[in-house]
Amino acid sequence: MSEIMSPCEKAHGVASYRCRIQEHGWVNRRYRYIRVESEAALARVTKPGQFYQLKCPVTDDRQPFLLRPMSVYGTGPGDGQIEFLYNVTGLGTGTLATLECGDHLDIVGPLGNQFTFRPEYERVLFVARGVGLATMAPLVQRAARSGVAITSVLSARSRDDLLDKAFLRGANAQQYITFDHDGSSAVEAMEILLARLLEEQRPDAVYTCGSHRLLMLLQRLLAAHPRIVGEAALEQRMACGMGVCLSCVRLFDCGGERQFLRVCREGPVFPIRDVLGEVEFG
Amino acid sequence: MADLSVRIGELVLRNPVMPASGCFAIEYREALDLTQLGALVIKSVSPASRAGNPTPRVAETHGGMLNSIGIPSKGLDYYRHHVLPAYTGYGTPVVVSISADTAESFGEACEGVSLPEVAAIEANISCPNLEADGMAFAMSPETTYKAVRAIRSKTAHPFWVKLTPNASNIAAVARAAEDAGADAIVMGNTVLGMAIDVRSRKPKLGNVMGGLSGPAIKPIALRLVHQCYRAVRIPIIGCGGIQTAEDAAEFMLAGASAVQVGTASFRDPGVMPKIVEGLERLCAETGVACVRELTGQVELDRQLSDRWLRFAQQSG
Numbered sequence: 001m002s003e004i005m006s007p008c009e010k011a012h013g014v015a016s017y018r019c020r021i022q023e024h025g026w027v028n029r030r031y032r033y034i035r036v037e038s039e040a041a042l043a044r045v046t047k048p049g050q051f052y053q054l055k056c057p058v059t060d061d062r063q064p065f066l067l068r069p070m071s072v073y074g075t076g077p078g079d080g081q082i083e084f085l086y087n088v089t090g091l092g093t094g095t096l097a098t099l100e101c102g103d104h105l106d107i108v109g110p111l112g113n114q115f116t117f118r119p120e121y122e123r124v125l126f127v128a129r130g131v132g133l134a135t136m137a138p139l140v141q142r143a144a145r146s147g148v149a150i151t152s153v154l155s156a157r158s159r160d161d162l163l164d165k166a167f168l169r170g171a172n173a174q175q176y177i178t179f180d181h182d183g184s185s186a187v188e189a190m191e192i193l194l195a196r197l198l199e200e201q202r203p204d205a206v207y208t209c210g211s212h213r214l215l216m217l218l219q220r221l222l223a224a225h226p227r228i229v230g231e232a233a234l235e236q237r238m239a240c241g242m243g244v245c246l247s248c249v250r251l252f253d254c255g256g257e258r259q260f261l262r263v264c265r266e267g268p269v270f271p272i273r274d275v276l277g278e279v280e281f282g
Numbered sequence: 283m284a285d286l287s288v289r290i291g292e293l294v295l296r297n298p299v300m301p302a303s304g305c306f307a308i309e310y311r312e313a314l315d316l317t318q319l320g321a322l323v324i325k326s327v328s329p330a331s332r333a334g335n336p337t338p339r340v341a342e343t344h345g346g347m348l349n350s351i352g353i354p355s356k357g358l359d360y361y362r363h364h365v366l367p368a369y370t371g372y373g374t375p376v377v378v379s380i381s382a383d384t385a386e387s388f389g390e391a392c393e394g395v396s397l398p399e400v401a402a403i404e405a406n407i408s409c410p411n412l413e414a415d416g417m418a419f420a421m422s423p424e425t426t427y428k429a430v431r432a433i434r435s436k437t438a439h440p441f442w443v444k445l446t447p448n449a450s451n452i453a454a455v456a457r458a459a460e461d462a463g464a465d466a467i468v469m470g471n472t473v474l475g476m477a478i479d480v481r482s483r484k485p486k487l488g489n490v491m492g493g494l495s496g497p498a499i500k501p502i503a504l505r506l507v508h509q510c511y512r513a514v515r516i517p518i519i520g521c522g523g524i525q526t527a528e529d530a531a532e533f534m535l536a537g538a539s540a541v542q543v544g545t546a547s548f549r550d551p552g553v554m555p556k557i558v559e560g561l562e563r564l565c566a567e568t569g570v571a572c573v574r575e576l577t578g579q580v581e582l583d584r585q586l587s588d589r590w591l592r593f594a595q596q597s598g
Contacts, residue, residue, distance in 0.1 A: 014313045016550045055549065065496060066342045067549055091342070108551060237338040239347060240548040244307040246325075246351050247340040260333065260354065265309065 014242060016055075016108045017042065019082070021101050027085065030161055031131055032097055033073070035083045036105050042082050043075035045110060048117070048138035049233060049269045052082065052109035053241040056092040057099060067108060068092040069238050069264065071135035071209075074169070082107070085134035085166065111241050112268045115139050115231055119146040121204035125197060126167075127218060129155040129185075132210015133167040135233040135268070139207060144171035148204075151197060152176065155185040155211060187213055195221055198228065205229035208272065219272050230272030236263040251276050284565030285572040286558065288320070288540050290517045291465040293375060293402055293440050295320035295540060298573060299530065299558050302521050302544030303379035303404060303444070304351065308368040313551035316372040318558060320540060324369055326353050326381040326406045327361040329391045336488030341477050346496025346523070347545060348475050350489035353381050353409065358394050366399065375401030377442070383412040385419070389432035396439040403439050405429065405464075408446035408471035420446040420471075423458035434463035442519065444468040445510070447499070452506050453513035460514040468519045468542065469507045473499050496545040497523040504536050511537020511578055525553065527560025534576040 019036035027033045053067035074083035088097050099105060117124075117139060124143050126136050133154065143150055150173035156162040157180045164177060176193060178185035198206070198221055206228055208215050215232045222230045236248035243265030252261050252274040261267065286297035300321035301310075307325055316322060335352030355361070369376045378395045380403060382388040392403050407419035407429045414422075419429040420443075430443055443464040449455045456467055472493025477486040485491075503522020510518050520538030524530055525546040533541050546553045565573055 015552055063344065064342065065345060065549075066340075066347055106550075237340055239340045239349070240305075240551070242313065242551060243309040245305065245340070245349070245548060246334065246354055247338075247349065249334070249337065249339075249354075 014109060014111065015040075016106050019080075019105050019107055021099050021103050021105055022081070024099055024101060027163065027166055028160060031085055031087055031163060031166075033083065033085055033166075034096070034099070035081060036107065037078060038080040038082070038107070041079040042110065043079050046072055046075050046082065047110070047114035048142050049114040049135065050110040050112045051135075051241075051268060052084075052107040052111060053238075054084075054092070054096065055106040055108075056096045057103075057105070059095050059098060062091055062095050064092040064095055066239055067241065068096070069111070069241055071233065071268070072110070073134040073137050074141070075138060085131060085137070085163075087131045108241065112264060113266065115207060115233075115269050116205065116229055117142060118204070119148070121146075121148045123149040123151065123201055123203045125151045125153070125201065125203040125206040127153045127155075127194065127206065127208040127214055128167065129209075129211035129214055130157075130161070131163075132208075132233070133163055135209045136207050137167055137169065140168060140171050140173070150174070151201060151203065153190075153193065153197070154178065155190070155214065156180070187217055190214065191217055191221070194218065198222070198225055203228060205231065206272070207231050207233075209233040215272060215275060216277055219275060222272060231269050232272045232275060233268045234263050234270055234275070235268070238264050240264070284562055284570055285574075286561060286565075287572075288574045290402070290442070290519065290539055291440050295375060297558050297561070298534065298538075298540035299554055299561070300377070300519075300540065300542055301547065301554065302542035303377075303406065305544035305547050310547065310551055314555050316374055318555045319374055321375045321377050321401065322369050322372065323377040323379060323404060323542065324365065326355075326379040326409075327358060327365070327391075328353055328355040328381045328383070329358050329387055329394075330383070331355060331357045338486065338488055341486035341492070343475070343477055343494065343496075344498060346494055346498035347548075348477055348487055348492040348494055349472070350487045350492030352489065355381075358391060362395070362397070366397075370399040377402045377404050379404040379406050379444070381406045381409045383410065385413070385425075385429045385432040388429050389436040392433045392439070392441065393436035396437040400439065402442055402465075403433075403437065404442045404444055404468060405433055406444045406471070408444055408448075418446050418448065420444070420455055421449050423451070423454040426455050427458040427462045430459050430462035430464050440465045442466040442468050445470045445506075447471065447473045447502055447506055447522070452509050456510040456513045460516050464516060466517045466519060466539075467510055467514065468521055469510050469538075470503060470521060473502060495523070497525060499523050500529065504533060507533055507538050508536040508580070524557070525549075527557050527564050530557055530561055531564055531576060534573070535578070535580040537578045537580075539574065539577050
């Protein structure tokens with residue numbers, strides 16, 4: 001694959017970009033970090049919440065076929081630099097993990113919509129579980145640059161899995177960390193914490209990714225706070241990533257009307273209030 | 283530079299490369315120049331409103347993918363006013379793909395989309411036929427004939443019929459389509475398949491079974507194109523696992539007059555113009571002046587088997 005668009009067209013186009021791997025390694029025992037660089041100015045056109053489709057390499061014994069959608073974890077500082085944070089879970093991420101610095105990786109994007117954010121916000125609340133934090137990390141940076149106060153609630157299996165520093169990346173935040181092993185990440189405990197934060201801090205917006213249970217909890221709690229913007233980044237099995245194949249649909253409640261929307265196109269960021277509870281099939 | 287134009291019945295295309303229905307929608311204008319394609323084949327529309335199949339709707343397989351999207355549709359009226367207009371401004375022939383569950387409904391739907399802005403109609407008769415226990419029309423020559431006849435009696439538009447690789451006697455099905463008045467054959471749709479997650483023991487598709495596409499099916503599709511080419515005189519549009527210009531040329535040599543590219547676009551949304559450029563290069567390299575000269579020009583040595591038999595008889 002090669003680039004098919006000239007730099008001036010890139011801001012509005014989606015293309016397959018050949019990137020070179022600049023850094024790649026373990027962040028902790030579960031998650032890996034990869035930074036790639038394209039000759040195209042992808043960092044400038046990629047918005048918080050967007051994703052790319054990665055052409056994971058073929059190895060001797062493993063041949064991923066479809067591209068793998070992956071949220072952008074960070075952009076820059078160079079114009080062509082894009083970062084991803086991922087969990088090695090299957091065939092695609094398995095071969096991705098074998099790439100070394102200097103190798104090539106083809107990525108297609110940027111794809112999807114972005115988080116709603118206004119620089120005039122006073123405070124925003126992030127609620128993240130596991131590697132779901134990667135999707136919101138660019139928005140943390142954006143909020144920090146705009147001088148918006150940040151509250152961060154992270155949920156992890158254990159301290160070994162925790163990526164608090166990787167999430168904030170130096171941004172100032174009021175940080176709450178919860179774990180599975182001590183029960184602090186249980187929905188009942190989170191309900192008390194999040195209800196208090198929403199009530200006391202009255203954030204302008206709350207963002208979440210990585211846990212359906214936390215998403216549904218926030219939906220319930222936000223009923224009492226109609227002024228707070230609530231958004232969630234969702235996942236669904238995809239093929240094209242551009243809204244063409246209609247694989248990644250989920251049902252949403254759009255102002256009383258139930259509609260199938262494409263996670264890759266109308267999303268991956270959706271209003272928390274529109275998400276419907278039952279989501280898993282097959 | 284080689285002449286890439288091809289003819290499908292009365293329709294002239296600037297080149298033989300077009301998307302396969304279901305693998306193309308207007309969003310691809312962000313990734314490629316739609317004026318560079320031979321035609322624009324839109325996702326199938328059905329007269330009846332349909333929600334589509336349960337998720338997951340796609341599953342990766344070795345060298346390909348399974349899908350069971352289920353042709354979500356908001357009906358013909360919505361399609362005509364809210365889907366079709368986006369495709370008609372590129373100076374590229376627009377092909378409307380129709381899916382229906384009875385022969386009569388096929389005829390009516392095709393009549394309804396016989397519009398001036400529609401260059402050709404593709405009837406996806408590989409979809410389930412409600413009058414035959416859900417078995418696809420194109421599975422048998424009889425139901426193929428009935429559906430194609432019903433359509434032909436309702437439209438004078440150029441009309442292509444998309445066959446299924448799941449049919450056991452493709453030559454008979456292709457001849458039935460030709461006899462009933464189809465202008466061209468699209469060969470073909472996906473191959474019915476299935477995949478299971480051995481840990482969860484669940485099917486990988488919400489719909490359990492689905493259509494296999496991608497390079498995994500290319501040799502099957504190529505063989506079917508060649509069998510159709512031997513069976514009928516109407517043009518054939520080849521489809522199944524095409525990813526490169528070489529693949530496209532292979533289908534043309536087997537008998538295709540044009541090709542459709544489906545799954546490959548999911549791996550590289552800009553792949554179709556690359557195939558067009560590749561065909562131009564291939565023609566230049568191999569001294570082909572007009573790409574349409576490739577159609578059916580696979581070099582078959584009809585005496586080879588006889589010579590081999592005589593040769594083999596010399597062995598002990």
